[in-house]
Amino acid sequence: MGDDSAGGDDELARAVLASSPNAVVALDRDQTVLVWNPAAERLFGWSAEEMLGRRAPIVPEELTAEHNAVLERVRTGGQVSLRTKRFRSDGTMLDLRVDTSALRQGSSVVGYVCVHHLTEVDESAKHRMARRARLVRRLTDVVGDINAELELPAVLDRISASLTELTGADAGGFVLIEGERLRLVSTYQLPGSIRDTTTDLRTSLVGKLLRTGKTVMLESQGLDDLVWAELDGLHTIALGLAAVGGRPYGALYALFAGTKPEHVELELLELLAGHAGIAVGNAMAYQDAVRQRAHERAVFDASADGIAVLDGKGRVIQWNPAAAELTAFSADVVLGGPPPFPLPEPGEKLTFQLETGRWLDVVSATIDETGEVVVDFRDVTRAKELEEAKDLFLATTSHELRTPITIVRGFASTLDSRWDKLTDLERRSAVHTIAERAKSLGHLMDHLLLGSRAGADELAVRIEIFDLGERIHAATLGLPVLSDRHRVEVVIPDGLPYVSGDALATDIILGQLLENAFKYSPQGGLISVEAWPEDEHVVVVVDDEGVGIAPNDRERVFERFVQVDSGDRRRFGGVGLGLYIVRSLARAQGGDVTAHPRPGGGTRMRLVLHSGSDTPMR
CATH class of the missing domain: 3.30.450.40 (GAF domain)
Structure with missing residues (x-):
């Protein structure tokens, strides 16, 4: 039975590679081609038979160092997405986005997987x-x-x-x-x-x-x-x-x-x-x-920036508390030696990453009266992370758009060129696929629009009294048949008070929380929805038995463009706007949404809205 299962997995893997719209190339540690899927044949012009067992001649000579640097970075941990160029068999150059990750066998890196996407960006x-x-x-x-x-x-x-x-x-x-x-x-x-x-x-x-x-x-x-x-x-x-x-x-x-x-x-x-x-x-x-040397130590110690003073030979003679906190090097360690980072020329700025992962902006100035050098540095890690988050958002959005567009274009082309050769059932199936993919594109566009409006504080809600229990029943109706791996349980007490807020916005919130509960519990399990009155509010919790959220990420997941790193950024899809929109809509109604660990494992999302009445209205 084990052999049959392994054979089935191999066949499934081959089928996935064969049907992938993106060119997938797998290399061993020596960069010998192990996998060259049909999309790679179409993109680069070489057949798999020509490429397997040899080095692919697709990397321009001037980009070899860049390519090797990417592989080394992947080998030491992480995934790299890079816009670059590659050769086709006819000698033309392709403008590509290449996503490179490690090919692992157990805990060992045995090679690399490169996924190639054509870069098509409109002029605007x-x-x-x-x-x-x-x-x-x-x-x-x-x-x-x-x-x-x-x-x-x-x-x-x-x-x-x-x-x-x-x-x-x-x-x-x-x-x-x-x-x-x-x-x-x-x-x-x-x-x-x-x-x-x-x-x-x-x-x-x-x-x-x-x-x-x-x-x-x-x-x-x-x-x-x-x-x-x-x-x-x-x-x-x-x-x-x-x-x-x-x-x-x-x-x-x-x-x-x-x-x-x-x-x-x-x-x-x-x-x-x-x-x-x-x-x-x-x-x-x-x-x-400079003007008040008597106050120098107080200013030096109180500075929010890290400040060091070097003598004429480049040795640290002063090292303030912020410098010790930013670099994790105490004054006792650095005094008398060079600073633990390179120095820019006076008047220039140097951005440097410490071994701890923290990024510093470093500037320096020479004190003419003493010949000493004052070095000022501050933590810019958050700015770096924000820039990377935006780059990831752009890459993710491109990926999310490309997949349905590719499928729609493919099926539409098939209908256009082979209409008379297809059976009625095949035509209906193709049209159904186009409709479903167009629906997913519309859903993505709605998320991008809502995320943009939320970021500009333009979300408009209508405050009224409505039946929250009814909205929960409507949102969960039909969910049990969506997945044979999940069980759905809804617990709403009799007499649940009405709430004050926007019914349509609440529908969006409930839909997104339920969608996340299913998406982030891929192995199945119980999806539980429960509501109860609490003080002058009504609380709704959505529990799942999924992958959960690390403690440090329970606030970050509500930021724009943030997707918690599960080790595979493409595993769950999305552009990192869902929970940002959910919280924005909840707070626009005077409520809130927070993330918590579920007892026993998984995630609990907690929605709080104002009660619309002091007494139950149902």
């Missing part, structure tokens, strides 16, 4: 991506310039000028938070006479932004009474909060009299605001240290 998308890439590169240069400045007035003026350059704003300014007041300390393309203007923090736009708990905000109402009205035609203000050590420090104002800002401009404003807070804080700390 290319333009947007290229524009964003240019702006991000420019932001990197700007941050380097800002951090290279140590004189506070120069830092402030550079920030204001950079603000208009990066966002396309018509003017800009920087304000400092001084207790309960704001002070305008820098302007660009505005009259110099308004500098040093102060106002009450509580009634200002900065106060409004602080009350929202966010870091960026758009405002287009009531601008005539503000000092910024000095800009003719002002119609929109974009506001970004600058913080040092997690505490509000100041804010950047981008003023628009022409075009309105888009998402990428707000993103760059948020990033620049974060860098600006650090740059201003560093500049002020540096000047205080």
Whole structure:
């Protein structure tokens, strides 16, 4: 029986490879071809018979080092997705996305699996991506310039000028938070006479932004009474909060009299605001240290950034507490020796990854009076992770779109070219497949649209009193027949109170939570839905016996573009927007959704909505 089962698995694996729309190539450790599926034959032009047992001549010579580096990275752990080029048999060059992962036998890496996707990006998308890439590169240069400045007035003026350059704003300014007041300390393309203007923090736009708990905000109402009205035609203000050590420090104002800002401009404003807070804080700390040597140690020790001072021979003579925390090297270890990372040239910035996995931005400046070098470094790991998450989102979305589009195109082409040769049953089956794949494309588009609206705070809900028990019954009706590996159990007490919220939004929430319960319990098991009143709320829990969520990921799963790494990112599919949309819809109704471990294993998703009545209404 074991042999029959193994044979069946081999046949299934061959069938999957044969039907894959993507070119799949498996290599051994010496890069000899082990698998060359039909899609690879079509893409590259060589047959499997020609390729098996030899090295595939598809990697251009100038990209050999890149290819070997990818294989080495995969061998030491992880999966690499890379846009690159490969040869066809006729000598033409293909623009591809290659996803490379390890081929394992037990715990040993015995080779590599490369999945090739043709890169087809429309010109509009290319333009947007290229524009964003240019702006991000420019932001990197700007941050380097800002951090290279140590004189506070120069830092402030550079920030204001950079603000208009990066966002396309018509003017800009920087304000400092001084207790309960704001002070305008820098302007660009505005009259110099308004500098040093102060106002009450509580009634200002900065106060409004602080009350929202966010870091960026758009405002287009009531601008005539503000000092910024000095800009003719002002119609929109974009506001970004600058913080040092997690505490509000100041804010950047981008003023628009022409075009309105888009998402990428707000993103760059948020990033620049974060860098600006650090740059201003560093500049002020540096000047205080130079002017008031008696306060040097207090400033040095209190800095949120890691700061080191090196003597003329490059040996560490001072190492502040933040430096020890960021690098995991105590002062006792590093004093008298070189710092545990390379140093940039004065005025330049170096981004470096420590062995702990933490990324640092490192800048340095020479103190002319002493010949010493001050090195400043801060943790940019979160920014790196966000960039990788967005790259993963783009790659994942492309994959999710490509599969149904390929299938729809294939079946439509078959119907077009072989209509008269197909039986009625075959035609109906093809049309049914096209309809199902079109439905999945629509579902994906709905998720992308909802995710975009949620990210822009544009989700509109309608608050009314409705029967939550009825919505749960409707959402779970028919679920037991969807899978022969799952059991569905619904427990709703008699007299469950009505709730206050949006019935349609709640339908979306319940549908997504149930879909996740099925998707993330691939081995089957019990799917349990239960509701009960609790204080002035009604609680709904959806339990599954699936793969579960690690403790550190129970909040991250509600962020945009996040998919918990199960070791196989393509195992469950999706673009990482489902739970982000769920939480956004719940909070828009005044409720919330949280993730918890299920007793006995699996996941419990907990939805809380406001009760619509003090007494049961059913």
